[in-house]
Amino acid sequence: MSNIKIACIGECMIELTTGDTPNNLIKNYAGDTYNTAYYLKKLLNNQADVSYITAVGTDELSHKLIDALSAADLNTGSIRCLEDGKVGLYLVSNDDDGERSFTYWRETSAAKRMFDGDEGDALLASLSDYQMVYLSGISLAILTPVARMKLVNALKAAHVSVVFDPNYRPKLWQGAKEASSAMQDLVSATQATVMTTLDDEQLLNDLHTDRDVVAFWKQAGAQEVIVKKGAEGCLIASEEQLVPSLEGIRPLDTTGAGDSFNGGYLAGLALGKSKADSAKLAHNIAAQVIQHRGAIVPEHQLNLA
Numbered sequence: 001m002s003n004i005k006i007a008c009i010g011e012c013m014i015e016l017t018t019g020d021t022p023n024n025l026i027k028n029y030a031g032d033t034y035n036t037a038y039y040l041k042k043l044l045n046n047q048a049d050v051s052y053i054t055a056v057g058t059d060e061l062s063h064k065l066i067d068a069l070s071a072a073d074l075n076t077g078s079i080r081c082l083e084d085g086k087v088g089l090y091l092v093s094n095d096d097d098g099e100r101s102f103t104y105w106r107e108t109s110a111a112k113r114m115f116d117g118d119e120g121d122a123l124l125a126s127l128s129d130y131q132m133v134y135l136s137g138i139s140l141a142i143l144t145p146v147a148r149m150k151l152v153n154a155l156k157a158a159h160v161s162v163v164f165d166p167n168y169r170p171k172l173w174q175g176a177k178e179a180s181s182a183m184q185d186l187v188s189a190t191q192a193t194v195m196t197t198l199d200d201e202q203l204l205n206d207l208h209t210d211r212d213v214v215a216f217w218k219q220a221g222a223q224e225v226i227v228k229k230g231a232e233g234c235l236i237a238s239e240e241q242l243v244p245s246l247e248g249i250r251p252l253d254t255t256g257a258g259d260s261f262n263g264g265y266l267a268g269l270a271l272g273k274s275k276a277d278s279a280k281l282a283h284n285i286a287a288q289v290i291q292h293r294g295a296i297v298p299e300h301q302l303n304l305a
Contacts, residue, residue: 004044004270007078007130008037009053009151010139011111012065013088017253017294025091029068030295032136032167035256038296039263039285040134041073043304044270051075051130053123055114057085062110078126080119085110092294094253104171106142115147124154133158134266136165137200140182141172148182155190162190165262168204176204188221195226195262210235226265226279228258233283236275243279246287256295261286 010033016025034052041050052074056062058081065087069076088106095101115124127133133155140148155162166183173179183204187194194217201207207216210227214237217225225237233244251257264285268278285304289297 003046004048004132005051005130006037006040006048006132006134006266006270007051007053007127008033008040009114009133009135010034011088011106011109011142012052012054012056012069013090013106013109014061014065015255015294016089016091017255018093026294028294028296029065030256031088032138032165032256032259033134034069035259035295036134036165036263036266037074038072039260040267040270042299042302043264043267043281043285045073048270049075051078053078053114055080055082055085055110055112056087057081057110058083059086061087078123080110080114080123082110082113085113092253092255094255094293097251099251099254109142112142112144113147115143115150120147121150124150127154127160128158130158130160132161132163132266132270134163134165134262135186136167137179137183138167138169138172140186141169141179145182149185152186152189155186160190162186162192163195163262163266164190164192165195165258166200166204167258168200170203180204184220187217191221191223193224193226194222195228195258195265197228197230197258201227228261230257234261234279236279239275241276243276243283245283249287249290251290253293254290255293257286257290259295260289 012031012034015028015030019026037052066076086108088109091103093101201213207213214225227235235242261282264282265278268281
């Protein structure tokens with residue numbers, strides 16, 4: 001397979017998770033599209049150039065974030081460094097079932113302004129250099145409406161394969177209506193593959209069944225819809241097939257589960273696997289992630305088979 005160029009657009013943040021004791025915080029770098037980029041690169045290795053597109057500041061934490069992305073073998077050449085920018089921060093808390101909740105500090109995040117100005121326009125123009133572009137509802141939410149529209153227009157003009165995870169975070173939007181409208185604009189303009197969850201769709205579009213979710217996004221222009229259903233597995237719309245997830249997995253921390261699934265699925269397709277086999281690979285990666293604290297499992301602990 002020839003070397004494929006993939007871009008992931010979004011915000012990478014400092015992630016704080018609880019260590020062995022409540023007062024022991026562990027610092028990592030994570031963020032939904034970064035998590036996906038990480039697992040994509042680990043699975044594809046030298047068969048793909050995976051770029052992360054974002055903006056950071058010029059402070060020490062920003063430099064360390066770029067170093068961390070480079071250490072993960074991601075291409076950091078499209079990361080903007082803004083003089084007055086900062087890196088966002090979030091704290092993960094988990095209940096007894098591993099379900100997580102987040103506390104964010106991201107008001108001054110530089111990623112919000114990644115497409116501003118002439119440099120931002122150049123970044124948008126470069127999207128045509130890739131075969132695939134991956135982004136999420138968070139990627140859209142952090143942008144101004146003007147920057148969001150510029151991004152959608154650039155993706156449409158680039159004639160690139162777009163993969164989109166709605167990943168709805170109510171606090172980042174004025175309301176579900178605004179969020180759904182922006183997401184539908186993107187999918188309509190790009191005929192994206194949509195990788196979503198029933199939980200998100202209930203909050204975002206008041207949809208409660210797989211069939212309704214698939215019909216909604218197909219009507220919006222999606223060329224494929226994947227509905228992630230946690231322990232049940234995932235539905236691949238084009239094949240009307242539910243691919244079961246691994247059994248007997250007890251979650252420690254579900255942070256990054258859907259993101260890692262997306263990375264595994266897209267890597268499988270890039271490697272020439274069928275959609276069902278790609279989903280099985282994705283379930284395998286996600287199962288490892290939810291048995292680990294934090295979104296990123298160190299490479300030496302990952303089973304990539």
